[in-house]
Amino acid sequence: MNILLLGYGKMGRIIGEIAEERGHQISGKINIDNRSDLDQIDPDSVDVAIEFSQPDAAVENISWAIKRGIPVVSGTTGWLDQKPQIEELTLKHNTAFFYASNFSVGVNIFFKVNKFLASLMKDQAEYKVSMEEIHHTEKKDAPSGTAITLAEGIIAENPRVDHWKLEEDSDKNEQTIPITSKRIDPAPGTHIIKYKSEIDDIEIAHTAHSRKGFAQGAVLVAEWIKAKKGILSMDDFLSF
Ligand SMILES: NC(=O)C1=CN([C@@H]2O[C@H](COP(=O)(O)OP(=O)(O)OC[C@H]3O[C@@H](n4cnc5c(N)ncnc54)[C@H](O)[C@@H]3O)[C@@H](O)[C@H]2O)C=CC1
Numbered sequence: 001m002n003i004l005l006l007g008y009g010k011m012g013r014i015i016g017e018i019a020e021e022r023g024h025q026i027s028g029k030i031n032i033d034n035r036s037d038l039d040q041i042d043p044d045s046v047d048v049a050i051e052f053s054q055p056d057a058a059v060e061n062i063s064w065a066i067k068r069g070i071p072v073v074s075g076t077t078g079w080l081d082q083k084p085q086i087e088e089l090t091l092k093h094n095t096a097f098f099y100a101s102n103f104s105v106g107v108n109i110f111f112k113v114n115k116f117l118a119s120l121m122k123d124q125a126e127y128k129v130s131m132e133e134i135h136h137t138e139k140k141d142a143p144s145g146t147a148i149t150l151a152e153g154i155i156a157e158n159p160r161v162d163h164w165k166l167e168e169d170s171d172k173n174e175q176t177i178p179i180t181s182k183r184i185d186p187a188p189g190t191h192i193i194k195y196k197s198e199i200d201d202i203e204i205a206h207t208a209h210s211r212k213g214f215a216q217g218a219v220l221v222a223e224w225i226k227a228k229k230g231i232l233s234m235d236d237f238l239s240f
């Protein structure tokens with residue numbers, strides 16, 4: 001399979017290595033300083049584009065590929081207010097778009113555990129939920145995309161909370177999930193959910209030891225999406 005890498009930073013590089021180990025070819029490695037190389041790319045020679053760039057570049061990168069009928073796997077966080085326009089473009093060009101805030105299998109299991117715990121907490125008003133996420137200092141967005149997905153999972157299961165806020169602007173409202181974002185090198189990604197009561201605390205955590213799980217997930221999804229159309233997510237890809 002021929003894979004175009006839109007964004008060739010920390011994630012793009014490891015995705016490229018894993019893709020080559022799995023027998024794929026890399027058709028292009030596009031970064032902020034060589035975007036003009038896209039003019040030399042023959043869209044018919046690309047099977048899938050994998051996009052891990054940065055929040056203010058994601059829409060432009062994804063649109064470039066979608067408009068040429070190339071299926072896109074995207075993991076860039078911090079741009080999702082514009083996802084509806086990408087979905088519309090995908091359907092117009094009859095191709096495929098796959099987004100996940102986190103491609104690792106472990107985090108996707110953690111998403112399910114988080115929702116199960118939130119459903120158990122529905123009637124336990126004495127427990128107040130909060131979240132902490134820790135990432136490396138180069139991360140541009142806060143809170144992380146994964147933290148937002150976790151907060152949305154809690155909100156879907158527990159009617160006692162209805163929105164999240166970064167801890168620093170937290171309004172101390174009982175219905176708010178406060179999220180603390182810490183930036184400490186070299187953390188690849190840690191997420192901790194805490195339920196605190198006067199009597200005890202319950203905590204669940206996921207800690208990534210490297211970026212391998214994210215990158216491996218993105219390559220496996222790229223292999224899977226090649227022959228698909230439409231708007232797809234981890235719920236379509238994973239069998240649990
Ligand atoms: N969904 C997931 O599982 C994961 C998502 N991420 C997200 O992926 C994104 C990238 O992460 P990293 O690789 O760690 O960042 P990075 O900063 O190491 O790399 C980003 C790359 O994007 C390039 N770029 C910037 N503007 C561009 C443009 N207009 N066109 C093409 N390339 C451009 C930069 O040159 C840079 O090399 C972030 O949003 C991060 O939050 C990261 C890890 C896992």
Ligand SMILES: O=C(O)C1=N[C@H](C(=O)O)C[C@H](O)C1
Nearest residue numbers: 077101139144145146188189
């Ligand atoms: O920027 C990162 O590094 C990561 N970003 C994703 C996020 O915002 O959730 C996924 C992972 O935690 C690493």
